[in-house]
Amino acid sequence: MSAASLYVDRASPIHRLDPRSTLALVTAVFVAGYAFDDPRYAAVPLAAAFVALVAVGGWQNFKRLSPIVAALFLVGLVVWPAFTAPGGPTLVAVGPVVLSERELLFALARSERIAVFIVGGLLFVTTTANEEIVRGMRQVGVPYAFCFAVGTALRLFPTFLEAAGTVKQAQEARGLDLSDGGPIARLRRSVPLLIPVFMTAFRNVNTQSMALEARGFDTRRERTFYGARPLSAADWAVVVAAVGVVVGVVWLRLSGYGML
């Protein structure tokens, strides 16, 4: 994996797809993940996306974001029950904390929904180079300014992480200890990390925007793409399969499947 990108250069079947087909595939995964309230149904697209991500060499990318996914499920268990009515047998009853089966399933499904977006998005960026992402999005009609912003954000993400790592080392070398204390104390101690990270990011963005303008960058003009090619039979097959998944998922949902 290149240090400058989340893209993993492999020759997997998903890597070989046109970015528009990969986009269709990932969109189908998103729709399938979003459609159901029952975590057993929502787990299917999540598991499929995860298996595909690992199969195409994206495990390291997932590991980078795994703390976020873990936090998502942990925080979700606390937050989501507040947004649904209790139902079914009571699973936990400790003092004022009461968790019913329905609340637990609802929380799991909601966390799975968000996790699908993370894992599906990672699958997309792991298998599609930045310039291909920009081309794919533009070819399906997304405004170029937005495509460029997405491409730039993805390219800068690893740089941002690297800067955050250096800042952490610089402050640890001056005795900053983030490992102990409660959440409030840790949050307060993270200020010496957050300010340099964001200041560095702002300075970089400012310099980059000036460098772009100095080279006559203009988002309004139409673009041509060197790597543009028509969709192959395999690409079309994936697009048709993705449409089939979306139609099937919508039909299942309208038929009452995957509800709590």
Place this chain on the structure above:
Amino acid sequence: MLALVGHNGSGKTTLAKHLNGLHSPDAGSVRYAGREVDDYSMSAIGRDVGYVFQNPDHQIFADTVREEVAFGPENFGLSGDELDRRVRRALETVELDGLADADPFALSKGQRQRVALAGILATDPSVIVFDEPTTGLDATQRDRFMGLVAELNRRERMTVVMITHSMETVARYAPRTVVLRDGRVVYDGSTRRLFADRDRLDANDLQPPHVVEAANRLAAARGMTDALPALSVDELAAGLGGENA
């Protein structure tokens, strides 16, 4: 004062970050004062071995220069008069005592570099590691900064390890140089001997400063094959019979 040189990717920063425990060795050992660096806590080794990062913006966060400089010693348990004294002294050393209440983000790059140095000096380390200390500084700022570092080395007996690509800085300030190539030490010795060895310099893509190059050519022209070169203009002028001869 020791210079750590080598081409990009040769392992200079990786090696330097082992000196204060930011990295741990996969093989071999790194020792400070007879003990493995890994056996020290981060705060214990940080107190003795300060590390000034290449980009001061990777550490500056406080509203005032004073708070920024006090951050390290405060983390190491200092407070009250002793903390004030350390901060004042560090700011005086880097000649920023008039800017104690200034916003560090509003200072020039050279001044921010000195704020970063003051932040380390205030922890009163025995060793300071600099990662490319003169990058982004103009000639005046560079001379001033390196003069300060040399003064700390001479007067305070502080061990200085500096990573640099500036051979002029190496020649002028570091009597000992370590050359790294592909993660291995390929030279560890006198800077003067290194600059006298054209083959070794070429093999490691090192270009001696003009004054050293001139001294080497003059020596060769006079048939002085074993002569060691002058490392500064002053030395060259003296060698040629000029001032301080």
